[in-house]
Each structure stands twice: as structure tokens, then as C-alpha cells.
Amino acid sequence: MLPLPSFLFFVFFFIFSSIPTCLSEDDEAYTKCAPLQFPCGNNSYEIRYPFRVDVPDRPSYCSYPGYNLTCTKDGNLYADALSDNFIIQNITYSTNVLHVVDADFTSGGCPLPSRNSTIDSFTFSYINRVLRQKNVSNPAIDLFPFNYTNEVLNVTLYVSCTGPLTDLVISSYFLHELPCLTRGGNYAYFTLQPPTVSEGLAICSGPVIIPLLKSAANRLLGDGGANFGAVLESGFDVQWMVATKWCAECVSSGGRCGYDESNPIESTCFCRDGNQNAKCPSSALSAVASILLVCIVIFLSKFVKRTYVSNNKVEAFLKGYGSLASKRVSYSQLKKMTNSFKVKLGEGGYGGVFKEKLKDGRFVAVKVLNNSKGNGEEFINEVSSIGRTSHVNIVTLLGFCYEGSKRALIYEFMSNGSLEKFIYSNKSKGTKRILDWEKLFEIAVGIARGLEYLHRGCSTRILHFDIKPHNILLDDAFCPKISDFGLAKLCPKQESVVSMQDARGTIGYIAPEVYCRNFGGVSHKSDVYSYGMMVLEMVGGRKNIDAGVENTSEIYFPHWIYNHIALENSSALIGIVEEEKKEIVRKMVFVGLWCIQIDPTNRPSMSKVVEMLEGSVKSLEMPPKPFLSSHQ
Structure with a gap:
């Protein structure tokens, strides 16, 4: 810790250097990024960060890439990242909320919805494309520029039914008839339950999913669907996912939010004095006391808490695991x-991985963690989870190092590297997958057994939260081993749902409920979803979301594999002609599709997955x- 005189010098230097000059002109960036009124049709909208509109002399650094708003000739405001289906009716910056309505529902009457009106986070590629063009990336928000607020839920519609549904079907799925769409021999129903497939609903089109505010959905239930058109026209709320916290702090301090292309992850607050x-910083000497307090808090948190509290936390954890002492170096x-x-x-x-040969002839992999990983949470996650395990399909922790900021984990060395090197093919580059179908199937079963062990075989359930091909390592015999427990979470076996403050995982493998609680509670079924996505990638030899395919209908791969292999049994599309291999592929496809069901309660447990893989495909x-795409 700094001696007291040095600390006081630091504080007073910070105070006086933080006081801006009152006579200087406002900074150019601060002036150009001022809020502006943007007329569109009969309305006028306040535009400021993160949004951009096409007006003269408005620099790009006043907005975040991809958050462009457009006023059309008919006087409606649209967000490019939301497509032209949703009209913006109101912008609330205090809560980061857009109130939008589907353009098909603004003509009054009782419209017949023909498509989902959902916001599909899995197909949001607009902002990703913009950022790639600038050679920058912000993985925290790239895929999810907008998401529902907590006040939104999905209403499921079954429309154009060729006859009335039975009382049993209506009661089983909590259906309610829509009087205004029941006409000409056709019937329509709605429910607040997730979409489902049933023989009893086969006479209907759909399901069609419509997001509504909870108040509107309750109104729909209350009047029996009599005001269906007005409820649809009331719209719903979406929240933008960039600058959800720091921008409000910037504005409250008198600044204006902006974007720095050279450092897109960090926040940029344009101040009057150019800071x-x-x-x-505060702009008057009367704020010296507040600045002093801030300095003290910053000093304590940066130089004391991070140095000592983090170390004490990890050391306390290691002392609680006496059996790990022999593994420490x-x-x-x-x-x-x-x-x-x-x-x-x-x-x-996380850092770098290094290879070394021990004195006994064994090779090991040493994972050196970055010093920027907060208060040691990733280190504790890895050691506490993998230190409890002993299974042929879980990578073995041989040792670890912890000396202040020096943190490393020593694992058994996997000579064949990660699974992702062996499963993807690329037609344009002429590359094909290396492993045969029997070996791929063995690997899928091995991973399933490893996950089953994590969920049921330990005294405490371990949820991995980052199952993907990159985190599956292969030894010299191609035996799969689950690795990288940096995002893992421990929970008692009797707890079916766990609490989480933030989303965790890798885009493309994250279960819907992990980033949006409207889909259900986070549990071991979230690992099942990630496993299912990975199995489908193993079958198809490509990423589950691929914007580079020739046919846009193939971008979301689970839909393509369902239509061509699960329904049509067209295994020849991926080069399979032998019956035994067809059975392997069909079994992996069925298991993968069951695992990625949107409703977590419809996914099998990993024990059931192992049983399905080891059983007959006929069963x-x-x-x-x-149901993930809004373009069905």
C-alpha cells in the first residue's frame, strides 16, 4: 500500500487535475453528439447514442455501429437491425426500451397472422456484419442488439383450423378460441403456453408466435379474445443491449455517450472539456468533497480490494480443499x-496454453490465466469443478499454480487437440471431415457419458455452461474429454433451477433460457441444449448458424437437418449410403433435435440421452x- 504522504499527493493531484476550466469552449465531439429531434411522419423522436439517423454533420462516433434508424416515405420509423417488420412508436432512453409494433398489425380490424412476430436473436447478423467491416468485435452484444424486456411474453396462435378442436385438446394446451378469426368454417385459438406439436392440432396452421406485453396478454385472456386486433396493435417492448449502464452514468455526469472504433469494448463519454x-468529472470546486470520496473508493478498490480480497478469496477456497495441496506448485x-x-x-x-514434458515422460498442457480475469472466479470455477471429478470423459487436473496474479492450471496433454479440428468440412475450400461415422458416434456417446457424470455422478451437480467442439479434447485414441470449466457452476442435486446474474456460454450453443428467462429456468437442461447443437454440427460438418451458405433457408442448420434428414431421411445429402451409417446418423439427428427443444422441460436429461444413443433408432x-426462426 502507498505511504500516507504519497496517497495524499495522489488524491490532491487527481482533484485539481479533474476540475475543468470554466472559460474554455465546449469540446467538438461533445457538441456534435448533442441529442437532436428527428421528425418522421406526424411524430418527432429524440435521437442520441446508440442510435444514428441520416442527417448532415452527425459523426459516426455519436452512435454504435448497426443501430441505424430509418424514416420511410410513409412516415414510419424502423431500426435496421429489427428489419422492416417492426415500426418504432416510442424510444425511452432511461430504460433503454423501444416500443414497437408489427407493421402487419397497424391497419385495424382482426388481422390473420401468417408468420411469427418474434425477435430472433439467433439470426441477428446485421450488427455483426457492420463490425466485421470495421475489423472490430464486441462479443458481449454482437449477437443480441435487442431483446425482450421482462414485461413481454409470447402468445402462441393456432389458426386456420379446418374444424373445431376437441375439448380434450383445448384443456390440455390451455387454448382459448379467437372469435374474430373463427369464420368461413375455419377456427383459431390462442394460448400463453409454449408452441407444441400434437396430432390434435394437426388440423391447424402454425403455431404462430406473437410477443405481447403482459398487460395486453392478460387483457386478451380477460375479454376472451374479443379485442384481438387492438391487442396486436398495442405492440410490445424491446431493450437495446449496448450501453445499458455506463451511458446512463455518463449522461448523469453531464457527458454524452459515444463510440471509439479503436477500442469498441470500452465506454466513451464525451465531456465539455474534451475529457x-x-x-x-465534476465542474465546480464545491464538488471537491465528492471527488475526494470517489478517489478514495477508486484507490481502495483498485489497489487494495483487487490485490488482497481476491487473493484471500482464492486462498480461503484452496484451504477448504485440503486434498488439492499436493497438486500445488x-x-x-x-x-x-x-x-x-x-x-x-x-x-x-483466458490466456495461453503451453506444452511440456515431465520428468516421468508424460506430456502436460499448462493453461496460464490472464491477470484480467477479475477476482479469481474463473480459477476457482476450474479447480472446484474439475478437482471433484474422476471420469474417463473428463480431462484430468494434474496440478495448479497460484501466487498472487500468477495463476495456471496443469492438465493431461491431449495429443489430438480439440474436436472442432475433425468435424467441419468446407465445400469451397475442398476440405472434408476426417473421422468416420462410427468414431463420431463413439465420441458423441463419450461426451454424453461425461455430461451425465457431471450432472449426476458427483456429490455436487456440476453445470458446464460452455459445451462446444472447441472444449472437447481428444486423446491419441480419440477418446473425448470435456475441458474448460471456467464458466462452470456448482449446485446441489436437489435444485432443478439455478440462479444466474448474467448470461454465460458461447454464441450458437447458449440455451435460450440462459439469456432470456421467458423461455424457462436455467438448469442442467442448458448443458443438454449445447450438447444437442454440437451433435447436429458433428452430423452436418458445419456450424449451426452459417451465413455463408448458398441458400438462405439453410442459414439456421437445425431447420435444414430437420427437413432433409429427420423428415425425409435423406442421409445421402451428407454422403451416406450404407444402412448402418444411416442408422447412426438418424439416431444422432433425433437425439440432437430433442436436446435443442426451446422449452427446457421437453429436453431429455443426459441419462436419457445416453439411453437413446445406446438403444435402437426405431424406439x-x-x-x-x-421453433427459433421468425421466417417459418
Whole structure:
């Protein structure tokens, strides 16, 4: 810790350097990014960060890439990232909320919905494309520029039914008839339950999913659907996912939010005096006491809490696991083992991985964690979860190092690397998958057994939350081992739902309920979803979302694999002609599709997955089609 005189010098220097000059002109960026009134039709909207409209002399740094708003000739305001289906009616910056309505529902009367009106986070690629063009990326919000607020729920419609549904079907699925759409021999029904597939509903079109505010949905239930058209026209709320916290702090401090292309992850607050930080300093000497308090808080949190509290937390954890003491090595020992980290295998957001040979002839992989990983949470997650395990399909922790900011994990070395090297093919590059179908199936079963062990075989249930091909390692015999427990969470076996403050996982494999609680509670079924996505990728030899395919209907791969393999049994599309291999593929497809069901309660447990894989394909029921796309 700094001695007291040095600390006081630091505080007073910060105070006086933070007081802006009152006589200087306002900074150019601060002036150009002022809120503006944008007329569109009969309305006028306040436009400020993160949104952009096409007006003269408005720099790009006043908005976030991709959050463009457009006023059409008919006087309606649209967000490019939401497509032209949704008209913006109101913008509330205090809560980061857009109130929108589907353009098809603004003509009054009782419209017959022919498509989903959902916001499909899985197909949001607009902002991703904009960022790629600028060679920057913000993985925290790239895929999800907008999401529903907590006041929105989905209403499921079954329309154009060729006859009335039976009382049993109506009561089983909590259906209510829509009088205004029941005409000409056709019937229509709605429910607040998730969409489902049933023989009793086969006479209907749909399901069609419509998001509504909870108040509107309750109104729909209350009047028996009599005001269906007015309820649809009332719209719903979506929340933008960029600058949800720091921008409000910037504005409250007198600044204006902006964007820095050279550092897109960090916040940029344009201040009158040209300062660009997370927020603006106070502008009067009367605020000296507040500034002093802020300085003290910053000093304590940066130089004391991060240094000591984090260390104490990890050390307390390690003392609680006495059995791990024999696996601990010093940093000097670690450097000798790795020849000062010279043989590097790879690099990731967590840090680097190095290869070394021990004195007994064994090769090991050393994962050195970055010092930027907060208060040691990732280190604790890895050690506490994997330190409890002993299974042929879980990578083995051989040792670890923890000396202040020096943190490393020592694992058994997997000579064949990760699964993702072996399962993807690329027609344009002429590359094909390397492993045969029998080996792929063995790997899928091995991963399922490893997950079953994590969910049921340990004294405490372990939820991985990052199952993907990159985190499946293969030994010299291609035996799969689950690795990378940095996002794992421990919970008692009797708890079916766990609490989480933030979404975790990798885009493309994250279960819907992890980032939007409207889909259900987060549980071990979230790992099942990730496993299902990975199995479908193993079958198709491509990513589950691929914007580079020739046919846009194939972008969301689970739909393509359901239509062509699950329904039509067209295994020849992926080069399979032998009957035994067809059975393997069909079994993997059925299991994968069951695992990615939107409703977590419809997904099998990992124990059931193992049973399905080891059983006969004839005993497997046809899974429902995944309901993720708004373009069905």
C-alpha cells in the first residue's frame, strides 16, 4: 500500500487535475453528439447514442455501429437491425426500451397472422456484419442488439383450423378460441403456453408466435379474445443491449455517450472539456468533497480490494480443499516445467496454453490465466469443478499454480487437440471431415457419458455452461474429454433451477433460457441444449448458424437437418449410403433435435440421452421442429 504522504499527493493531484476550466469552449465531439429531434411522419423522436439517423454533420462516433434508424416515405420509423417488420412508436432512453409494433398489425380490424412476430436473436447478423467491416468485435452484444424486456411474453396462435378442436385438446394446451378469426368454417385459438406439436392440432396452421406485453396478454385472456386486433396493435417492448449502464452514468455526469472504433469494448463519454472517460468529472470546486470520496473508493478498490480480497478469496477456497495441496506448485517450478513458457499450443481469451514434458515422460498442457480475469472466479470455477471429478470423459487436473496474479492450471496433454479440428468440412475450400461415422458416434456417446457424470455422478451437480467442439479434447485414441470449466457452476442435486446474474456460454450453443428467462429456468437442461447443437454440427460438418451458405433457408442448420434428414431421411445429402451409417446418423439427428427443444422441460436429461444413443433408432420418437426462426 502507498505511504500516507504519497496517497495524499495522489488524491490532491487527481482533484485539481479533474476540475475543468470554466472559460474554455465546449469540446467538438461533445457538441456534435448533442441529442437532436428527428421528425418522421406526424411524430418527432429524440435521437442520441446508440442510435444514428441520416442527417448532415452527425459523426459516426455519436452512435454504435448497426443501430441505424430509418424514416420511410410513409412516415414510419424502423431500426435496421429489427428489419422492416417492426415500426418504432416510442424510444425511452432511461430504460433503454423501444416500443414497437408489427407493421402487419397497424391497419385495424382482426388481422390473420401468417408468420411469427418474434425477435430472433439467433439470426441477428446485421450488427455483426457492420463490425466485421470495421475489423472490430464486441462479443458481449454482437449477437443480441435487442431483446425482450421482462414485461413481454409470447402468445402462441393456432389458426386456420379446418374444424373445431376437441375439448380434450383445448384443456390440455390451455387454448382459448379467437372469435374474430373463427369464420368461413375455419377456427383459431390462442394460448400463453409454449408452441407444441400434437396430432390434435394437426388440423391447424402454425403455431404462430406473437410477443405481447403482459398487460395486453392478460387483457386478451380477460375479454376472451374479443379485442384481438387492438391487442396486436398495442405492440410490445424491446431493450437495446449496448450501453445499458455506463451511458446512463455518463449522461448523469453531464457527458454524452459515444463510440471509439479503436477500442469498441470500452465506454466513451464525451465531456465539455474534451475529457473522454467512463464519465465526466465534476465542474465546480464545491464538488471537491465528492471527488475526494470517489478517489478514495477508486484507490481502495483498485489497489487494495483487487490485490488482497481476491487473493484471500482464492486462498480461503484452496484451504477448504485440503486434498488439492499436493497438486500445488510454485511459479518458479512452473517456469522450469515449461522451459519459461516457450512451447506454445494456442491462445484464447483466458490466456495461453503451453506444452511440456515431465520428468516421468508424460506430456502436460499448462493453461496460464490472464491477470484480467477479475477476482479469481474463473480459477476457482476450474479447480472446484474439475478437482471433484474422476471420469474417463473428463480431462484430468494434474496440478495448479497460484501466487498472487500468477495463476495456471496443469492438465493431461491431449495429443489430438480439440474436436472442432475433425468435424467441419468446407465445400469451397475442398476440405472434408476426417473421422468416420462410427468414431463420431463413439465420441458423441463419450461426451454424453461425461455430461451425465457431471450432472449426476458427483456429490455436487456440476453445470458446464460452455459445451462446444472447441472444449472437447481428444486423446491419441480419440477418446473425448470435456475441458474448460471456467464458466462452470456448482449446485446441489436437489435444485432443478439455478440462479444466474448474467448470461454465460458461447454464441450458437447458449440455451435460450440462459439469456432470456421467458423461455424457462436455467438448469442442467442448458448443458443438454449445447450438447444437442454440437451433435447436429458433428452430423452436418458445419456450424449451426452459417451465413455463408448458398441458400438462405439453410442459414439456421437445425431447420435444414430437420427437413432433409429427420423428415425425409435423406442421409445421402451428407454422403451416406450404407444402412448402418444411416442408422447412426438418424439416431444422432433425433437425439440432437430433442436436446435443442426451446422449452427446457421437453429436453431429455443426459441419462436419457445416453439411453437413446445406446438403444435402437426405431424406439426414438420424431422430435418436434425447432421453433427459433421468425421466417417459418
